[in-house]
Amino acid sequence: MENAKLIKEQFEILVDTVASMQNQPSRKIEILDRELSGNKINGGKITNFSSVGILDESHHTTTLFVHDDGIIVENAQIQNITNSFNVQGDLTVAGKISAEKLHVNEISADVRLERTTPLEFKATKGSLTGKGIIWTGLDYTKQFVYKDPGLFFCTEDLELAKDRCIRIDNVPVLNRNKLGPTIVESNLQKLGVISELKTSGNVNIDNFIFYDGNNERLGIGTDAPNATISVKSFDHEFIIDNDVSKGFNIGAWSNASINIVTDNTPRIEITQSGKVFVKNHMVVEGKMSIGVKNFQEDVDITTNGPVRLQNKKFEVADDIPKTGNYIKGDIVWNSDPKPTGYVGWICIRNGAPGEWKAFGTIQP
Secondary structure, three states, X not given: OHHHXXXXXXXXXXXXXXXXXXXXXXXXXXXXXXXXXXXXXXXXXXXXXXXXXXXXXXXXXXXXXXXXXXXXXXXXXXXXXXXXXXXXXXXXXXXXXXXXXXXXXXXXXXXXXXXXXXXXXXXXXXXXXXXXXXXXXXXXXXXXXXXXXXXXXXXXXXXXXXXXXXXXOOEEEEOOOOEOOOOOOOOOOOOOOOOOOOOOOOEEEOOOEEEEOOOOEEEXXXXXXXXXXXXXXXXXXXXXXXXXXXXXXXXXXXXXXXXXXXXXXXXXXXXOOOOEEEOOOOOOOOOEEEOOOOOOOOOOEEEOXXXXXXXXXXXXXXXXXXXXXXXXXXXXXXXXXXXXXXXXXXXXEOEOOOEEEEEEEOOO
C-alpha cells in the first residue's frame, strides 16, 4: 500500500506540472543563421521562401512540380536561354519567333509567311540545281526550281494580272496585248489577224515574196527584182516600175509577150516585138491618133501614114505612086489640089506601081 500511495502522489505531481506548463506560453526556439541543415526539413510548406538565386512569391497555387524525370511548370517567363536545348515534343508558339537563322528538315504550314529578307537557297556540291519550291499532294509534283545553267524550271503556266507586264531592265517587253518597243527580232511562225503592220528593212514571206529595203523593191517569186514591183516565173518577169522622166513602166522585163485577160480569156496581146493584137473587137470612146503625137481634136481618127479599109489602101501624095505594090481600087489623094486639077488618082490594075487614072476634076 505504501508503494501505491507513493506512485499516486508522483502522478499527481506530474499532472500538476504538465498543467502548469500548459498554462505557460511556449518558448521560441532561436535558430541562428546557417544553423538549420536541410537534413532537418522533411515535408510541410515553406512560405515566403527565398535564397540567393530563388524567390518564392506564390500565395495560393502550386506552379512548379519537380519529379525525377524533370520539372513541370504551367507557365514560364524566361528572358534568355543562353545554351542549346532540345524540344522532344510539339512546340506551340502563340506569338512570333525571331531568329537569326532557322534550320528545319520539314515545314508544314497553312499560315501567312512574312519575311523581311530574301528566301535563300544555298548551293550544295557547287550546284543550285533542284533548289526552289515544289507542291505535292495532287496528281503530280508542281515545281518552280532552278535548273543549270541559268534557268528556272516551272511545270505550270504563269499568269499575270491583266494590267501587269514582263519587264527586262525595267522596260516592258510583254503584256496582255502587245510586245515591248525593244523587241526587234523574232522567229514567229504563225500569227493571227494583223492590223497596222509596220516593218523596217528586208522582208521574206515564205521564200516567195521578198522586199529589198535597200533598193525599195518588191519581188514576187524573186529575191532580186528588176523593178519597183516584179512578178517572176521560171523564164519571165513582169514589172511595174517608176520612170522618173516618163511616168510608169508596165510590162515584161524578159523576152515575153503581155496578155491582158478578162474572164480567163486574153483580150489584148502585146508581143515581144511590140505588135498589139485586140481580140474580138475594140471600142474607142474618144479620138484616136496613129503615128501622130499631137491629137487632132476636129476628127475622130488621125494617122501619119496610109490606111487600109476593106483591103483598099488610101494614102496622100502630090502625084501617082512611082514605086510600091498596089491593087485595083487603091486611092491616092492629091496633097496639092489646084483648079482644073484632080482630087486624086485611083489604081485600075494591080502592079508595081500598077496603072492609075485621075478622078474628080476640080473646077477652074
